[in-house]
Amino acid sequence: MKKFYININGSESPVEVVLKDGKNISIGDKNFEYEHKFISENVMILRINNKNYMVKIENDSEEETKGTGFDVDIKSGVAKVLCKSELDLLMEKFSKSRGDVKIKTDITSPMPGAIVKINVKEGQKVKKGEVFLVLEAMKMENELKAASDCVIQKVFAEEKKSVEKGQILLKLEPAVNV
Numbered sequence: 001m002k003k004f005y006i007n008i009n010g011s012e013s014p015v016e017v018v019l020k021d022g023k024n025i026s027i028g029d030k031n032f033e034y035e036h037k038f039i040s041e042n043v044m045i046l047r048i049n050n051k052n053y054m055v056k057i058e059n060d061s062e063e064e065t066k067g068t069g070f071d072v073d074i075k076s077g078v079a080k081v082l083c084k085s086e087l088d089l090l091m092e093k094f095s096k097s098r099g100d101v102k103i104k105t106d107i108t109s110p111m112p113g114a115i116v117k118i119n120v121k122e123g124q125k126v127k128k129g130e131v132f133l134v135l136e137a138m139k140m141e142n143e144l145k146a147a148s149d150c151v152i153q154k155v156f157a158e159e160k161k162s163v164e165k166g167q168i169l170l171k172l173e174p175a176v177n178v
Contacts (some may be wrong), residue, residue, distance in 0.1 A: 109169040113137030
C-alpha cells in the first residue's frame, strides 16, 4: 500500500490517494478499480472502472527539480497535479521548521589545538564556504568554514596560540547580502 497527497490545479487542501494493490485505489473516500500500461515514457492508457483514458504526463517546469509537479492531459484537458508522498511532506515540514532556527553566531573550537592561520578580520563580510581560520590538532590542519553568509563581529583567537575544546574563536552576525 502506498499513500500520496495530491493537489489538482492549485486546490488548497490535498486529496489523499491510496494505492491499495495493483488493482484498487482510493481517492478521498471513493474506491476505484484500475489498470495502467505505459505506451511511451510519458504516455499511458489508464483504465478506471472499465473506462479507458489516454493520459499524457509532463513534468511541470516549476516543480521539475523536485519531481512532484506534473501537467496531466486527460481528454484534451490539462490539469496541474502536485503529488507528494508522506515522506515528502515530512521532509518539507522538517525543513520549514529548521528555517526558523537561529543562525549560529559563536564559532567554537571543536577540539583542543593551535590556531595556524586566521583569514578574517573584524567587520569583514564572509560568504558561505569561506575559511575563517585553520586549527591544527593532532598534527592535522582543520579548516573552520562559514556555514552561511555572515559578518565577523569579533575575533577572539590569535595565530600560534593554543585553544581548548569549546573555546569561542569568533563572534558572527548574520548577513543579508554579502
